[in-house]
Amino acid sequence: MIKRKSGYRLSVVAIVAIVLLGCGGKKEPAPxxxxxxxxxxKPQQKPQPQVPAGMKLADLKAAGxxxxxxxxxxxxxxxxxxxxxxxxxxxxxxxxxxxxxxxKGNTELLYPNAKSPExxxxxxxxxxxxxxxxxxxxxxxxxxxxxxxTTVYVLLSKEPIVDIKKxxxxxxxxxxxxxxxxxxxxxxxxxxxxxxxGVIEFVVK
Numbered sequence: 001m002i003k004r005k006s007g008y009r010l011s012v013v014a015i016v017a018i019v020l021l022g023c024g025g026k027k028e029p030a031p032x033x034x035x036x037x038x039x040x041x042k043p044q045q046k047p048q049p050q051v052p053a054g055m056k057l058a059d060l061k062a063a064g065x066x067x068x069x070x071x072x073x074x075x076x077x078x079x080x081x082x083x084x085x086x087x088x089x090x091x092x093x094x095x096x097x098x099x100x101x102x103x104k105g106n107t108e109l110l111y112p113n114a115k116s117p118e119x120x121x122x123x124x125x126x127x128x129x130x131x132x133x134x135x136x137x138x139x140x141x142x143x144x145x146x147x148x149x150t151t152v153y154v155l156l157s158k159e160p161i162v163d164i165k166k167x168x169x170x171x172x173x174x175x176x177x178x179x180x181x182x183x184x185x186x187x188x189x190x191x192x193x194x195x196x197x198g199v200i201e202f203v204v205k
Contacts, residue, residue, distance in 0.1 A: 100152055
């Protein structure tokens, strides 16, 4: 009886050892800690530059130009007097550009500007009040002359002109007729034209 009891106890110890250690007597490896995915591990995509929609100055030659954009206002100013005039697109709508051409052949984009960004427009507007409210004054570039001239071009395009800031005197003059500049343009706008043009010339005394 004593031997049986000791054998029974040994059997119980062996079974417990097998259960705890497994058949091979090896411990199972502890599970590896799982890595948590973070946004830092993923490559960040750089935003793709947007290609501006519209046309370039080189495309304007084939755009179909109509010199019928209405510009009305005083055409005689004293030196340092504020300039203002009305731009009337009639029934046409598009992107307006107001460009100043000085006597030395330099151009300056008056609209759009930092205070008044580019946008589709249509109707009658007062410059400069409706185009950022800048203070634009008539000045004489010549020292000993009795009067000087200032010319402003207004373009109305159906599409944005992406490189309008690079426009030159040669390109501006190519839009006007060989007979010279028109002061008061009252012709009807042609719906089929992609570009409407207006020119106003101020005499500064």
